[in-house]
Structures are given as structure tokens and as C-alpha cells.
Amino acid sequence: TDSVYDAKGKLMFINSPNNPNGKSFGNATILKLCGSFPGIVVVDEAYADFSNQTCLPLLKKVKNLIVNRSFSKSFSLASLRMGFALADADIIKEMNRVKLPYNTNYIGQIAALSCIKHSNKxxxxxxxxxxxxxxxxxxxxxxxxxxxxxxxxxxxxxxxxxxxxxxxxxxxxxxxxxxxxxxxxxxxxxxxxxxxxxxxxxxxxxxxxxxxxxxxx
Structure with missing residues (x-):
């Protein structure tokens, strides 16, 4: 509903594609939310590899957007809990300041790098x-x-x-x-x-x- 554009807070989380209905939010909607929301908009694109829709291009247009990606779905590494975030350099800098040390395991890192290497398959x-x-x-x-x-x-x-x-x-x-x-x-x-x-x-x-x-x- 339009009331979401009046939301206040520090963080807003959006699943796109959404679980359980599989619906994606258009970039126009995400862009409007980034413009109206006073905090940071986090878009979880865990299922985006099965879609032609992604808000990654919006990272060049707005500073308050974080896009999360996961290796759990299309890369089948669910048990290794691997993923990454893309955002403005200032946001990434702040995230690195507060993230836990050893927040990923070595086996997961090797598996994720192998997935990237063979991503075409x-x-x-x-x-x-x-x-x-x-x-x-x-x-x-x-x-x-x-x-x-x-x-x-x-x-x-x-x-x-x-x-x-x-x-x-x-x-x-x-x-x-x-x-x-x-x-x-x-x-x-x-x-x-x-x-x-x-x-x-x-x-x-x-x-x-x-x-x-x-x-x-």
C-alpha cells in the first residue's frame, strides 16, 4: 500500500523476489522507497538468480540502498551460510567496522569462490x-x-x-x-x-x- 512510503525508521527490509509468493518489486518501487525512507533500505535478492529483475543498477543512483545476495539458493550452499552485500562504499565501511571476526568459515569461502569461478554452469x-x-x-x-x-x-x-x-x-x-x-x-x-x-x-x-x-x- 502507499502507506509504506510514509514509513519511518533506520532500516527497512524487503524480499525481492518475495517468499513465499515469488513476486519481485520493480525498480521504480525500490527507487521511490529509497527516496521516501529516512534510513537504509535493504533488499534481499536471495532468489534473484531465477529472475530477470534486480535492483543492482540502483546502487549508482542512491546512497541508502543495500542489496543482499546469497549462495544458498541457486548455488546450493545453504548449509555453509555464505552471502555478500553490495552498497555505497561508506555503508560497506561502516558494516566492516561492526562485523564479527571470523564471520565465515574457510570451507564456505572456498566453496563460494568455486561457485563464482564456475558460475556459467x-x-x-x-x-x-x-x-x-x-x-x-x-x-x-x-x-x-x-x-x-x-x-x-x-x-x-x-x-x-x-x-x-x-x-x-x-x-x-x-x-x-x-x-x-x-x-x-x-x-x-x-x-x-x-x-x-x-x-x-x-x-x-x-x-x-x-x-x-x-x-x-
Missing amino acids: VFERNKKIIEERQRLTEELNKFEGVNVLPSDANFIFVKFEDKSKTLKFVWDLKEMKILVRHFSKPGLYNYIRVTIGSEEDNNKFLNGFQKIADKYL
Whole structure:
């Protein structure tokens, strides 16, 4: 809502693409927030490698923006807790003054450097994930009462128009040894989040979804 542009504080955190719906915020929105917010705007782009959207170019336009990137998602180093931040030199200087010593481990550093060295292979795999995301979106949207939200992440957010059908799909998929994420919070109850896997995994999911849909939809 427009009220966010009136927010006050020292730090504002934004996930883009967002979890769990996979939505990205446009650069015009981020730029407007940087102009209206009196503190520092931190944009977490953990899933940005699966998107064509990034606010990195805005770092040349504003001084109060930090962009966080992670090796946990597209580079599959979640357990090593590696990432980095990009910002104006003055902000980075202040961050270095207060960061903990030995804040990363040696194995994580070696793994992250190797990922950077071989990033072309990772980005090629990401292209396949994006293609599979589009395929799953198109196939699931063919089912009556099912709507997939546009996603810029390595997952899709699937909405069931009939809330009572949601858990039936969750539990029946689990019986097939297919796990999806269900959210019990108000406003999210009739959604499931589905991670994009390999083509084989995605076909297994679609086949299972079809069998359940034949019973309930």
C-alpha cells in the first residue's frame, strides 16, 4: 500500500523476489522507497538468480540502498551460510567496522569462490529451472479452480479457489512421497508452495497432481 512510503525508521527490509509468493518489486518501487525512507533500505535478492529483475543498477543512483545476495539458493550452499552485500562504499565501511571476526568459515569461502569461478554452469542450470517453472505454471493453470501466481523464484505459489481442497492435495501428495509446503496462516491457507525440481521430479508431481485432481476437482 502507499502507506509504506510514509514509513519511518533506520532500516527497512524487503524480499525481492518475495517468499513465499515469488513476486519481485520493480525498480521504480525500490527507487521511490529509497527516496521516501529516512534510513537504509535493504533488499534481499536471495532468489534473484531465477529472475530477470534486480535492483543492482540502483546502487549508482542512491546512497541508502543495500542489496543482499546469497549462495544458498541457486548455488546450493545453504548449509555453509555464505552471502555478500553490495552498497555505497561508506555503508560497506561502516558494516566492516561492526562485523564479527571470523564471520565465515574457510570451507564456505572456498566453496563460494568455486561457485563464482564456475558460475556459467550454475546459470545454465538456472535457465532450465526457469523453463520448468514456466511449464509447471502453464500445466497447473489448466486445472479448474487452480491458479498459479507469477513467480521470479525457484518455486511457484499455487492457489486453490476452494479452500477445502487444499489439504486434500497436500496429504494425498504426501502419500505419493511428494512434499509441498502448506501455510496455515490466515490469508495463505488455500495456497501451497511447490519447489521447481528436475524435469523428472516435475513430471512426477504433475502426474500425482492429475490423479488427485481427478478425485477432487
